[in-house]
Amino acid sequence: MKSHFLLDPTITFLNHGSFGACPKPIFEEYLRFQLELETEPVYFIQKKQAAYLKIAKERLAKFIGCNANDFFFTPNPTFASNTIMRSLHLQEGDEILSTNHEYGAMDRTWNFYCKRSGATYIRQNISLPVVSKEQILEEFWSGYTAKTKIIFLNQISSATALIFPIKEICGKARELGLITIIDGAHVPGQIELNISELNPDFYTGTLHKWMLAPKGSSFLYVKKGFQEMLDPLIVGWGYESVNPGESQFLDYQEYQGTREISAFLCTPKVIDFLEENNWKTKAKACRDIVLNNYQRFCDLLGTEPLCPITEGFLAQMASIPIRTSDAVALKDLLFNKYKIEIPVMPLNGSYFLRYSISAYNSQADLEVLYKALQDIIATTDLIEL
Structure with a gap:
């Protein structure tokens, strides 16, 4: 290979x-989209881009197990997580239950928003070595309190490479009425992913890691009940649009002014390469x-x-x-x-x-x-x- x-x-x-x-074949597709954009930028952005994006989303939706209208592309999971955190409207005393195995950028992002809201980010200790899935679940949930409002954790840890029992955690979180936010940066293309089966409220993953896409291609899935509450991180033409589409959620999140999205549009080629x-x-x-x-x-x-x-x-x-x-x-x-x-x-x-x-x-x-x-x-x- x-x-x-x-x-x-x-x-x-x-x-x-x-x-x-x-x-190489995926990178060549990436360059092909960039060249097509530069050959006639106005026509590409105004007339062709939306159709290409729709095709890319439909292919990815089947690959990750969700509806194409329930996610949007982002450059990376950090962008996605900031979009979520901005819309949570945390209150003083609220707690976000996480682990001490999370990606450093996510720890910093939570600390940033907690300083402004008065909420507390709990890095629950998951001791090493891990001996069983049951150990992870017991240690994780020992950090739960009446103040816990949100569950945030990675499905595969960046530092330790450990796979966490996300399905079980999401299931119990639903019973407790908690919001679940899953960082699946390392998941798509490395292990099987079916978002519908995991059933989180929010899920972000990358295509440019194990799916082999060009750099800057990720996504954020949002369960339907949370889509209207999600403010755009970047406010643009899609906000209170004069030509609204079928989904306010996508209008708000997908229209951010001029940006180069060739990496997103390569998704069908990415999946073709994996299958072939x-x-x-x-x-x-x-x-x-x-x-x-x-x-x-x-x-x-x-x-x-x-x-x-x-x-x-x-x-x-x-x-x-x-x-x-x-x-x-x-x-x-x-x-x-x-x-x-x-x-x-x-x-x-x-x-x-x-x-x-x-x-x-x-x-x-x-x-x-x-x-x-x-x-x-x-x-x-x-x-x-």
Whole structure:
């Protein structure tokens, strides 16, 4: 599969999880839309863009398991989450129940809005190692109080790569009358996603990570009962439109002035590429590589796995606990000397070396990493055993 991608062949690329990687056929489609836009910008934006967008949304709706009129494209989940938070109208004393495994940008965004509302963001501790789904559920719900109004958590943690039991959490939250907001940035294309089955109130995910879309392609799903309360993050022509469409929700959210949405319009090509290349089978092979190597790397670094080594907790990423005296220097050394692109993830005072396996990766890539770590252990003091 490497021949389909634009990645630098001199780099061992083990960081698909951060920003993905776009195959050549999809990138060519991206450029084709940009060229069509520039050939006749007015006609494209006023006459053709809406039809292209409709096709893209209908294809994505089938892929993620929801109605095409219940979501809109965003450049990233941070944009999506800010859109939600702006409309919640939190009061002093309200609590948002989350975990201490969330993406750092989301922690900061909640802190920003809580400072202005007087609400409290609860980063409930999910202890490591995780031993069972039941442990996660018990520890998470121990943070619930009468003041809890909102549940916010990632379905797959960026730092630890752990899969969280979202369906069970959303189910109990509904029973308690809580609003559920799910950050599924790492989900589409990595594990199966059916939003209707999960039944959250809000769900955001990316296409430019594991679905291989061009950068800046994500979405925000909003359950129908919450669509009218959602204010636009950017107010434009769609607000109180003189030519309203069939959905005020989409009028408000999709019309934001001139912006380049070629990444969104590539969605049909993205899904075609996945289907033509039998991506479900390839993803399973990637998960096998992840699982088969996890214990081996923990043994090398003298640490323990974060969870049971099964597909119930891990997919195409794994985070290896690592004791390092300088995480930044370690990451730089791996890149500059060994030509390995891999993150050293900080979380709650600990560090994790997170490898991602996509279809262009192979066991040989992890052998490169393994030998590099052996050399670093033997020749430096950056890794503490």
